[in-house]
Amino acid sequence: MDTSTAGTALDLAPSEVERVPVTFEINGKTQRFDVEAWTTLLDLLREHCHLSGTKKGCDHGQCGACTAIVDGQRINTCLALAAVHDGATITTIEGLANGDTLHVMQQAFIDHDAFQCGYCTPGQICSAVAMLDEGHVKCADDVRELMSGNLCRCGAYTNIVAAILDAADLPHEQDGGAGVRS
Amino acid sequence: MNRFSYSRASAVSQALDQHRAHAGAAFIAGGTNLVDLLREEVTHPALLVDINRLPLRQIEATGAGGLKIGALATNSAVAYDDMVVRRYPLLAKAILAGASAQIRNAATVGGNLLQRTRCHYFYDAGTPCNKREPGTGCPALEGVSRIHAILGASDQCIAVHPSDMCVALAALDATVHLAGKDGTRTLAFADFHRLPGDTPNRDSNLRDDELITAIELPKQGFATHHAYVKVRDRASYAFALVSAAVGVELDGDTIVNAHCALGGVAHKPWRDPAAEASLRGQRLDAASVRDFSAMLLRGAQGRRDNAFKIELSARVIARAFELATQPSFEESTP
Numbered sequence: 109m110d111t112s113t114a115g116t117a118l119d120l121a122p123s124e125v126e127r128v129p130v131t132f133e134i135n136g137k138t139q140r141f142d143v144e145a146w147t148t149l150l151d152l153l154r155e156h157c158h159l160s161g162t163k164k165g166c167d168h169g170q171c172g173a174c175t176a177i178v179d180g181q182r183i184n185t186c187l188a189l190a191a192v193h194d195g196a197t198i199t200t201i202e203g204l205a206n207g208d209t210l211h212v213m214q215q216a217f218i219d220h221d222a223f224q225c226g227y228c229t230p231g232q233i234c235s236a237v238a239m240l241d242e243g244h245v246k247c248a249d250d251v252r253e254l255m256s257g258n259l260c261r262c263g264a265y266t267n268i269v270a271a272i273l274d275a276a277d278l279p280h281e282q283d284g285g286a287g288v289r290s
Numbered sequence: 291m292n293r294f295s296y297s298r299a300s301a302v303s304q305a306l307d308q309h310r311a312h313a314g315a316a317f318i319a320g321g322t323n324l325v326d327l328l329r330e331e332v333t334h335p336a337l338l339v340d341i342n343r344l345p346l347r348q349i350e351a352t353g354a355g356g357l358k359i360g361a362l363a364t365n366s367a368v369a370y371d372d373m374v375v376r377r378y379p380l381l382a383k384a385i386l387a388g389a390s391a392q393i394r395n396a397a398t399v400g401g402n403l404l405q406r407t408r409c410h411y412f413y414d415a416g417t418p419c420n421k422r423e424p425g426t427g428c429p430a431l432e433g434v435s436r437i438h439a440i441l442g443a444s445d446q447c448i449a450v451h452p453s454d455m456c457v458a459l460a461a462l463d464a465t466v467h468l469a470g471k472d473g474t475r476t477l478a479f480a481d482f483h484r485l486p487g488d489t490p491n492r493d494s495n496l497r498d499d500e501l502i503t504a505i506e507l508p509k510q511g512f513a514t515h516h517a518y519v520k521v522r523d524r525a526s527y528a529f530a531l532v533s534a535a536v537g538v539e540l541d542g543d544t545i546v547n548a549h550c551a552l553g554g555v556a557h558k559p560w561r562d563p564a565a566e567a568s569l570r571g572q573r574l575d576a577a578s579v580r581d582f583s584a585m586l587l588r589g590a591q592g593r594r595d596n597a598f599k600i601e602l603s604a605r606v607i608a609r610a611f612e613l614a615t616q617p618s619f620e621e622s623t624p
Contacts, residue, residue, distance in 0.1 A: 123308060124295040124337055145296035145338065148325065168326060169393060181366075181395040187325045188396065191296050192318060192340050239391060244370070256526035257390020 128191040134159070135203025143190045150174045150185035153200060161201035161230045165259075172258035175231035175238075176200045182238035184257070201230035204237065213237050213275045220271035224262035232258045236272045248273060248281050291329045298340040302469050302503060305341050310471060310499055312337040317501060319362055320397040322389075323405040331415045332406070332422055346400075346503055349373065355509035358467075361400030361502045365389065365455065368399060378507055380516040380535055381458045387520045388454035390527045400502035403456060403466065403482065406493065407449035407557075408529055410434060420446045421490040428490075436595040437529065440603070441587070442556040447490030448593065451483060451558050452529045458518060460551035460559035461535035464507050470500040483558030493557075512537025512549070517613035519606050520553070530554035532602045536610040538574070545569045545578070550586065550610070555603055562586045574615055576608065583607040 131140045134157060141156050150167075153159045153176065165173030167186045174186040177199040204211035213233050216222070223229045235258045245251055251272050252265075260268065273280055295312075299305035309315045316335035318324055319342060327333045346360035349371050357373055368374055369385040389397065411417045411429045418426035430438055430448050438448040456479075464479040483494050496502070520533040533553035539546040548569045552560040565585035572578045583604045590600045 124297045124312070126293070126295055128296055144293075146291045146293055146328070148291075167329065169322060172390065172392060175392055182392050183396045184322070184392045187322045187393075189296075189318070189321060189325060189338075191298075192321060192342055235392065242366075242391070253526050254391050257392045 128194070130190050130194040132190075132193075132195070133197040135198070135200060141190070145189070145191055147190045148186055149176070149178070149188040149190050149193055149198075152190040153185060153198070159200050159202050162234075163227055163230055165228065165231075170259070171228070171231075172235060173228050173231040175235045175258065177234055177238045180238070180241065182235050199234070201234055204233065211237065213240075213272070216271040216275040217268070220267045220274065221264075222267040222271040223260070223264050228258060228260045228262075232260065232268055236268075236275065240272075240276050245272075245276060245278070247278065251276075291325075292331055292334050294328070294335055295337045296340065297337060298343060300343045302344055302346075302501065305339055305344060305501060306469065306471060306499065308337075308339045309501075315339055317341050319401045320364065321401075322393050322397040323401065327406060330413055332413060341501070352506060357507045357511075359399055359505045359507070361467075361504055362398050365394035365397045365399070365402065366391070368455075369394065377513055378458075378462060378511040380512055380518055380537055381455070381462060381507070383516075383518040384454045384458035384533075384535055387518055387530075387533070399455070399505055402453055403459075403502060403505075404494065404496070405451075405453060408452045409438065409449040412449060421449055421486070421493075424489070424491045430593075432594070434595060435593040437531065437554075438593060438596050439556050440590045440592055440596060440599045441552075441560050442485045442558070443591070444486045444488065444490065446488055447486035447557070449486065449490065450554055450556060451493070452554075453559075454518070454520065454530060454533060454553060456483070457530075457533055457551045457553035457559045458535045459505060459507075460561055461537055461549045462507055462511065463549070464505050466502060467504040467506060468496065468500045469503050470497055474503070476506075479559075480561060486557050490557075510537075510539070510547075512539070512614075515540060515614045517610045519610040519613065521602060521606055532599055532606045534603075534606045534610040535559075536607070536614045538611065538614050540574065540615065543574050545572050545574050548582075548611075550582070550607060552586070552603060552607070555590075555599060560586070562588075574611070579608050579611045580604070 129142050153162045162176050163173040165171035169184045169187040175182050176185050179196050239254050251269050297308045314336035318338045346362040348360045352358050365385050369382045375382050411419045412421050420428050439450045460479050466477045466482045515538040518535050520530045522528040530553045535551045537549045
C-alpha cells in the first residue's frame with residue numbers, strides 16, 4: 109500500500125484529535141471529509157459519500173460484502189478506519205464501469221447469472237477484479253481459495269467461479285466442478 | 291464502536307512518545323483485529339497511535355544470511371515476496387493458509403503477532419473472561435471448548451493463539467525486534483508469546499511501552515524439506531483446530547535437525563526443544579515421528595469438546611513430516 113501521504117492536514121493539527129480531516133480519491137474524484145476518528149471506510153463510503161454499492165454484511169471482516177479496492181488492494185472496508193487510510197485512492201463497485209460499458213467482470217457476472225439476491229455481489233466483483241490484478245490465479249481451485257473471503261449465502265459459488273474464469277480468460281473445469289476436492 | 295482520540299506518527303520515536311504520553315494508548319497498524327475488538331467493546335484504548343506511516347515495510351537480506359521483515363509488511367507482501375517464497379516457503383504457506391486475501395492485504399506482520407485469541411467468551415463482552423477482565427472467571431473451562439487449548443493452559447484461561455504465521459515463525463526460530471523508551475532489544479520467538487498462568491490478560495512479553503519493529507529469520511529456512519498442515523472446520527478462511535509447521539534437515543534418511551511447531555493447541559505456538567533433540571541422528575520413519583509426537587504432546591489435556599485435538603495433533607504431525615520429506619506423496623495419492 110502506498111502511504112506516501114506526507115503533508116496531509118493532520119500533520120499541522122494538534123497531535124491528538126477526535127475529528128480527522130481526510131482526503132480520498134474515490135472513483136476518480138478527489139473528496140475531502142472531516143470524520144470522527146472511529147469512522148470506518150465502509151461508513152465513510154456509505155454514509156458520507158452516499159456510495160451504497162459497498163455493502164455492510166457482518167461488519168466483522170468475515171463476509172467480504174464490504175470489499176473495495178484501496179490503493180490497488182482489495183480490503184475489508186469494515187475493518188479499516190478512514191483516518192488510517194487518509195490519502196488513499198479507492199475504487200468501489202460504482203467506479204468499475206466506463207460510462208454505460210460494464211467492466212468485464214460485471215458483464216461476466218450477468219452472463220453467468222452469478223448471483224441471486226445480489227447483496228454480496230459488489231464485494232464479490234471488487235474482490236475478483238483485484239484478485240486478477242494480483243496475478244496468482246491459474247485455475248478454478250485458485251479462484252475458490254483466493255475468493256474465500258467473500259461469502260454468498262445464496263450459494264451462487266459455482267456461477268461466480270465460472271464468471272471469474274471467463275473474465276480471466278481461463279478454461280473452465282471439464283466436470284463443471286462444484287469445488288469438491290477428492 | 292467505542293470512542294477514542296487519534297494521532298499519527300511518522301517515526302518510531304514519535305510513535306513511542308505519543309503512546310507514552312497517554313495512559314490507555316494503543317498502536318494501530320493494519321487494524322484487521324483491533325477495529326473488530328473496538329467495535330465489540332472488548333478493548334477500550336483512549337488513544338490510537340497510527341503507525342502506518344513508519345518506515346517499517348522493508349523485506350531485506352541480513353548480513354548473517356537471513357531475512358529481516360519490517361513489522362508493517364503486510365501478510366500478502368511477505369507471502370508473495372520472492373526471497374520468502376524461495377528461501378522460507380514454510381512461512382509463505384503458513385501465511386496463505388490463514389485469513390482471507392482481503393485480510394492478508396491489510397494485516398501486518400507485527401499485528402499478526404499481537405492479534406488476540408478468538409475464544410468466544412473473550413469476544414463476548416457480556417460474559418466473564420480472565421483475559422479480558424482479570425479475576426472474573428473463565429466460562430470456557432466448563433463451557434464450549436472445541437477451539438481451546440490442550441497444552442500449557444491454566445485454570446484461569448484455556449484460550450489459544452489463533453495465528454498461522456506465528457506457527458511458522460516459531461518453527462523457523464525467528465527473532466522479534468522491539469523498540470521502547472529505553473532503546474531496542476530482541477526476543478527469541480519462543481520467548482515472545484507466553485502461557486496464561488495467573489495472568490492470562492498478558493498474551494506476550496512485550497512491555498507496555500514497546501513497539502515491534504521487525505521479525506528476523508535465521509539463515510536456515512528449511513526450503514528443501516518443510517510442510518505446513520492445517521486442519522480446520524472448512525476448506526478455507528477458518529482458524530486452525532490444529533496445525534503443524536515442520537522443517538527437516540536430512541542426510542539420506544537420517545535426521546540432522548528437525549523443528550516442529552503446533553498451532554491451535556496452546557496460548558502460543560507449541561514447541562519442545564528436547565523432543566526435537568531426540569529426533570537428531572534417528573532414521574526418519576513412522577516410529578520415530580510417533581515417539582516425537584508423544585513427547586511433544588506430553589501432558590496434553592482435553593476438555594469437554596476438544597479432547598479430539600490430542601489424537602488429531604499426532605496425526606497432523608505425522609502428515610506434516612510425511613509431506614515435508616516426501617513432497618511427491620500428495621500427488622501420488624489416488
